[in-house]
Amino acid sequence: MTVRPRAWRESMTPWTSPPLLDVRGLAKSYPPRRRGEAPLHVLENVNFSVREGEFIAVIGPSGSGKSTLLNVIAGLESPSAGAVAIEGDPQLERLGRIAYMHQQDLLLPWRTVLENGRIGLELQGEAKQEANRKTAALAERFGLTDVLDQRPWQLSGGMRQRAALLRATLPERRVLLLDEPFGALDAITRSALQAWLTSVLDRQKTAVILVTHDVEEAILLSDRVLVLRGQPGAIAAQFHVPLPRPRSQAAAADPPFIALKSALIHSLQAPWQ
Numbered sequence: 555m556t557v558r559p560r561a562w563r564e565s566m567t568p569w570t571s572p573p574l575l576d577v578r579g580l581a582k583s584y585p586p587r588r589r590g591e592a593p594l595h596v597l598e599n600v601n602f603s604v605r606e607g608e609f610i611a612v613i614g615p616s617g618s619g620k621s622t623l624l625n626v627i628a629g630l631e632s633p634s635a636g637a638v639a640i641e642g643d644p645q646l647e648r649l650g651r652i653a654y655m656h657q658q659d660l661l662l663p664w665r666t667v668l669e670n671g672r673i674g675l676e677l678q679g680e681a682k683q684e685a686n687r688k689t690a691a692l693a694e695r696f697g698l699t700d701v702l703d704q705r706p707w708q709l710s711g712g713m714r715q716r717a718a719l720l721r722a723t724l725p726e727r728r729v730l731l732l733d734e735p736f737g738a739l740d741a742i743t744r745s746a747l748q749a750w751l752t753s754v755l756d757r758q759k760t761a762v763i764l765v766t767h768d769v770e771e772a773i774l775l776s777d778r779v780l781v782l783r784g785q786p787g788a789i790a791a792q793f794h795v796p797l798p799r800p801r802s803q804a805a806a807a808d809p810p811f812i813a814l815k816s817a818l819i820h821s822l823q824a825p826w827q
């Protein structure tokens with residue numbers, strides 16, 4: 555696997571180019587659950603942009619609004635204030651340009667792994683035979699070949715997560731949103747899929763926003779880590795990862811990796827409110 559210096563990546567995506575995704579002044583509130591209660595302010599003044607090929611990790615305490623942020627970026631929920639623009643276009647209908655793997659896998663129980671995996675291709679009008687071929691080819695890299703004809707309820711939690719990840723990455727989109735995609739996986743499958751994602755993305759220009767609870771995973775995979783503070787969620791800190799991508803698991807032993815890990819853990823523990 556070739557290791558490209560960061561300077562090379564940046565020269566391919568000059569900072570003068572407009573961001574692929576721009577999140578400006580984003581806020582999200584939900585109406586009060588009961589009469590007399592205050593509305594729930596989940597996100598407040600969230601600002602960041604993502605460039606082509608950039609990998610952003612988002613970490614923050616449970617309930618800090620990470621999944622809500624992805625829902626709003628995907629266009630599944632509308633913001634209470636602010637806007638999300640993709641390629642300068644602040645339209646709400648972004649689903650055709652953004653792939654999204656939800657925190658809950660949302661696989662269709664009546665469909666097999668193959669049929670679930672090919673949904674995105676079907677929706678874009680791909681012929682069934684071709685969609686099946688592409689899904690089966692990618693399924694091999696996810697270790698799902700043997701279960702292509704099984705239904706989600708016949709799979710283990712980790713297999714379901716891999717099937718959902720397979721579905722999210724077919725077809726290829728400009729932006730990929732991943733909400734704790736490796737959460738239910740054992741350590742070995744988890745690092746195999748992290749390595750797989752790293753190698754696939756290195757060949758594509760897909761921008762990724764990954765929500766994770768795992769600080770090491772955030773540093774291993776991303777160019778930049780956003781730390782969300784809780785209630786209402788806002789960006790409390792941003793860290794650039796000063797290590798060339800793609801990184802192997804061995805990078806976790808590098809002094810800059812260890813220093814960043816401790817800074818991130820410290821910022822997660824800081825009393826923001």
Ligand SMILES: Nc1ncnc2c1ncn2[C@@H]1O[C@H](COP(=O)(O)OP(=O)(O)OP(=O)(O)O)[C@@H](O)[C@H]1O
Binds near residue numbers: 615616623
């Ligand atoms: N549709 C909704 N209606 C009302 N409240 C909601 C809705 N969706 C989320 N919330 C609330 O918004 C807050 C943030 O939820 P969210 O799921 O975004 O957090 P999270 O950071 O993803 O948490 P976790 O790490 O546990 O997945 C929570 O208090 C949650 O109860």
Ligand SMILES: [Mg+2]
Binds near residue numbers: 620621733
């Ligand atoms: Mg969540």
